[in-house]
Amino acid sequence: MTSGGIRRSFTAAAALALASFGSAALAAPGPWQLNMERGASTWSPVPYHLNNVALGVCTVIGVLVFSAMFIAIFRFRKSRGAVAEKWSHNTTVEVVWTTIPVLILITLAYLATSGLTSWADTTGSQMTVKVTGYQWKWRYDYVDYLGKSIDKVGFMSKLDSRSDRTRQLGSGMDPFAVKVGDENTYLLDVDKPLVVPVDTKIRFVITSGDVIHSWWVPATGWKIDAIPGIINAAWANFTTPGTYRGQCAELCGQDHGFMPIVVEVKSKADFAKWLAEQEASSKAPAAAAQTAQVAAPVAGKQG
Amino acid sequence: MSYAATHDQHDDHHGAPKGFFQRWCMSTNHKDIGTLYLIFSLTMLFIGGSFAMLIRAELFKPGMQLMQPYFFNEMTAMHALVMIFGAIMPAFVGLGNWMIPLMVGAPDMALPRMNNLSFWILPFAFVLLLSTLFLPGGGPAGGWTMYPPLSLQSGSLAYAVFAIHLMGISSIMGAINIIATILNMRAPGMDLMKMPVFVWSWLITAFLLIAVMPALAGAVTMLLTDKYFGTNFFNPGGGGDPVLYQHIFWFFGHPEVYIMILPAFGIISEIVPTFARKPIFGYKAMVFAIACIAFLSFIVWAHHMFAVGLPLGAEVFFMYATMLISVPTGVKVFNWVATMWGGSMTFETPMLFAIAFIILFTIGGFSGLMMALVPADFQYHDTYFIVAHFHYVLVTGALFAIIGAAYYWMPKWTGNMYSEFWGKVHFWNSVIWVNVLFFPQHFLGLAGMPRRIPDYNVAFANFNMISSIGGFLFGATQLIFVGVLIHCAFFSKKKATDRVWEGAKGLEWTIPSPAPHHTFEVPPVINDDELAHGHVND
Numbered sequence: 108m109t110s111g112g113i114r115r116s117f118t119a120a121a122a123l124a125l126a127s128f129g130s131a132a133l134a135a136p137g138p139w140q141l142n143m144e145r146g147a148s149t150w151s152p153v154p155y156h157l158n159n160v161a162l163g164v165c166t167v168i169g170v171l172v173f174s175a176m177f178i179a180i181f182r183f184r185k186s187r188g189a190v191a192e193k194w195s196h197n198t199t200v201e202v203v204w205t206t207i208p209v210l211i212l213i214t215l216a217y218l219a220t221s222g223l224t225s226w227a228d229t230t231g232s233q234m235t236v237k238v239t240g241y242q243w244k245w246r247y248d249y250v251d252y253l254g255k256s257i258d259k260v261g262f263m264s265k266l267d268s269r270s271d272r273t274r275q276l277g278s279g280m281d282p283f284a285v286k287v288g289d290e291n292t293y294l295l296d297v298d299k300p301l302v303v304p305v306d307t308k309i310r311f312v313i314t315s316g317d318v319i320h321s322w323w324v325p326a327t328g329w330k331i332d333a334i335p336g337i338i339n340a341a342w343a344n345f346t347t348p349g350t351y352r353g354q355c356a357e358l359c360g361q362d363h364g365f366m367p368i369v370v371e372v373k374s375k376a377d378f379a380k381w382l383a384e385q386e387a388s389s390k391a392p393a394a395a396a397q398t399a400q401v402a403a404p405v406a407g408k409q410g
Numbered sequence: 411m412s413y414a415a416t417h418d419q420h421d422d423h424h425g426a427p428k429g430f431f432q433r434w435c436m437s438t439n440h441k442d443i444g445t446l447y448l449i450f451s452l453t454m455l456f457i458g459g460s461f462a463m464l465i466r467a468e469l470f471k472p473g474m475q476l477m478q479p480y481f482f483n484e485m486t487a488m489h490a491l492v493m494i495f496g497a498i499m500p501a502f503v504g505l506g507n508w509m510i511p512l513m514v515g516a517p518d519m520a521l522p523r524m525n526n527l528s529f530w531i532l533p534f535a536f537v538l539l540l541s542t543l544f545l546p547g548g549g550p551a552g553g554w555t556m557y558p559p560l561s562l563q564s565g566s567l568a569y570a571v572f573a574i575h576l577m578g579i580s581s582i583m584g585a586i587n588i589i590a591t592i593l594n595m596r597a598p599g600m601d602l603m604k605m606p607v608f609v610w611s612w613l614i615t616a617f618l619l620i621a622v623m624p625a626l627a628g629a630v631t632m633l634l635t636d637k638y639f640g641t642n643f644f645n646p647g648g649g650g651d652p653v654l655y656q657h658i659f660w661f662f663g664h665p666e667v668y669i670m671i672l673p674a675f676g677i678i679s680e681i682v683p684t685f686a687r688k689p690i691f692g693y694k695a696m697v698f699a700i701a702c703i704a705f706l707s708f709i710v711w712a713h714h715m716f717a718v719g720l721p722l723g724a725e726v727f728f729m730y731a732t733m734l735i736s737v738p739t740g741v742k743v744f745n746w747v748a749t750m751w752g753g754s755m756t757f758e759t760p761m762l763f764a765i766a767f768i769i770l771f772t773i774g775g776f777s778g779l780m781m782a783l784v785p786a787d788f789q790y791h792d793t794y795f796i797v798a799h800f801h802y803v804l805v806t807g808a809l810f811a812i813i814g815a816a817y818y819w820m821p822k823w824t825g826n827m828y829s830e831f832w833g834k835v836h837f838w839n840s841v842i843w844v845n846v847l848f849f850p851q852h853f854l855g856l857a858g859m860p861r862r863i864p865d866y867n868v869a870f871a872n873f874n875m876i877s878s879i880g881g882f883l884f885g886a887t888q889l890i891f892v893g894v895l896i897h898c899a900f901f902s903k904k905k906a907t908d909r910v911w912e913g914a915k916g917l918e919w920t921i922p923s924p925a926p927h928h929t930f931e932v933p934p935v936i937n938d939d940e941l942a943h944g945h946v947n948d
Binding site: 340 | 557695733755785867873
């Protein structure tokens with residue numbers, strides 16, 4: 108079954124690999140993907156460009172140093188009659204190859220620092236979502252939106268049941284068959300995604316109820332640890348509606364690999380509608396929300 | 411006192427003790443203890459390697475095929491603990507034990523009985539650690555870093571902590587011994603600035619060990635009291651802070667990373683001049699660069715924690731400090747290349763491993779520089795990009811240097827030449843498969859595959875399969891190494907000369923091959939021309 112999957116992906120491989128190296132927003136990882144994705148938030152190009160610049164700098168230095176070494180290896184070999192010279196010191200070159208790296212580093216540091224300061228500024232957010240990590244699911248609580256506090260909208264989000272059945276040891280089920288539309292969502296889908304509006308500066312406040320987790324959606328450009336007793340803050344402003352997938356990035360126990368994150372970015376109108384529905388259902392029968400909360404862990408155990 | 415010591419040793423003056431127990435278990439001889447360390451380390455390499463094979467087998471294709479996720483986590487944690495504390499560190503201590511007295515013209519290590527104890531603690535520490543795999547509840551499964559609160563959920567925490575205490579005691583005693591030997595037992599005329607770079611690298615490494623092993627011991631002891639004695643160092647429910655552990659751990663952990671690479675720098679600085687037949691370029695800069703890296707290693711620990719939510723100022727400080735390390739490291743790489751330039755090179759197996767080290771370690775250094783940039787690290791952190799990075803610096807870095815050192819000094823140890831043909835077969839297979847194994851992991855990380863997961867989305871399937879194939883072949887290739895070692899020690903007909911390598915310089919090449927059981931009982935008269943760095947100021 109795997110070879111079938113590889114054959115399938117081979118067909119698209121070359122084009123996809125090329126496309127993915129300098130790609131636009133990717134909602135999820137692609138086969139043969141070589142480089143980081145640009146992401147889908149206002150800040151996410153920062154790590155992407157920094158990654159490319161640093162990779163470029165390293166490649167140039169690498170080519171220079173390794174070429175010098177290979178020239179030495181071919182020119183100064185005993186089998187070609189090379190006679191060893193006696194010098195072992197040259198102050199000028201030593202000063203030069205200490206100074207040039209310092210200058211390169213200053214440039215990189217400048218780029219990185221400005222990117223970092225913009226990331227650290229969570230002020231002026233229009234929405235707040237509280238994210239709590241648990242072994243092994245996430246909880247999302249909507250705190251406020253456009254200056255108004257949101258009443259009792261919150262839910263658990265855990266691995267979808269199809270992935271969960273497939274991933275059991277000896278399930279005999281094909282991970283390549285877990286799909287939503289054309290997209291393979293094996294281990295990258297949840298029962299209930301986080302829904303947020305587009306073009307809105309969203310502040311995420313992140314913590315944990317048990318061990319340390321890490322909330323990571325590559326499309327935002329960052330990850331940050333969810334730590335019990337500590338509330339971390341970060342922000343994202345999604346530029347394109349869509350479904351963005353990520354995973355827990357800090358080892359958190361046996362099912363660390365099985366607590367994905369899905370963010371569904373909707374247009375502002377659609378989001379307002381969705382939020383109104385959620386608020387209505389949480390208010391109307393108070394019992395409904397409660398059973399939903401209780402049902403989540405129970406279903407987890409059955410799966 | 412000195413008379414009594416001489417009298418004591420009179421019995422075994424002419425050779426090694428005959429009985430197995432007397433010779434190996436009661437040994438106070440630096441060469442025998444060095445051999446024990448090296449054999450122990452090789453054993454651990456294969457145990458840790460077999461864990462890695464299981465990990466790569468489970469990751470061969472998506473879906474869970476072989477093991478439960480918890481067992482997978484045990485394997486990742488144990489693989490790291492065994493490789494770091496069992497394979498890499500003891501291998502360097504073994505090389506130091508064997509070679510430092512020979513290189514500085516000392517008759518033995520300064521504290522031979524403590525030397526015996528430092529070694530013999532280790533097998534017990536690892537029996538304790540590995541036994542947890544067979545106990546109810548299983549072994550440590552929270553990663554080798556043992557972050558609380560997760561590590562506090564482990565039933566075998568006490569075993570792991572006690573094993574780490576034992577390893578720490580062993581390391582500290584070993585480090586004290588090495589410092590005492592280098593500072594007190596150099597032959598007259600072996601000035602500090604004439605010492606081989608390998609000896610320098612170990613002197614500096616030993617200070618790092620003494621400085622940071624207590625920090626690790628403190629951190630794991632706090633874990634122990636948190637779990638069993640009701641303290642709340644890391645428990646937020648009792649006013650503690652889980653991040654505190656990470657600060658203490660990485661205050662140990664980052665110097666630890668350099669403990670595993672500085673002696674490798676020393677080894678490469680021995681091998682390259684020998685086979686380039688030219689003195690090392692910039693001896694003083696090389697020594698200074700090692701000292702610089704050692705100093706910087708104390709002020710960069712939080713770059714392992716960029717995603718824990720540090721204050722902006724802290725992230726900026728640790729980013730700059732981390733980037734600075736690439737300057738002295740770059741100097742070392744440039745100097746190795748400059749040593750080759752204008753030389754007269756031959757390419758025996760040790761030199762091949764040294765050249766591979768320089769290229770592949772530098773690639774690991776490049777990814778290290780990339781992840782020093784905090785915004786980019788927000789993406790790299792805890793992905794396979796990191797896994798690729800530290801395997802480039804530890805496998806093609808530290809391990810390749812150790813293997814190169816084994817080929818380089820093996821003729822001196824055994825008195826026989828190893829098979830150059832099989833050495834080269836081992837080299838080419840290692841260097842090809844290790845890249846097939848680890849290079850695709852860069853792509854996996856960049857595409858978004860987290861580390862320490864037993865199963866993954868099918869988008870990651872292709873590169874994982876390539877990586878696993880590389881892993882199996884790299885693992886199998888190391889069996890060739892064992893074959894070469896056994897052949898060289900017991901079956902090789904080709905005797906080694908005293909100098910072994912045409913371009914070799916230094917005191918260790920002035921003694922017969924194989925090195926007699928006791929050497930330099932009378933301090934050698936040092937002739938600066940014999941030393942690799944006898945004329946540094948010229």
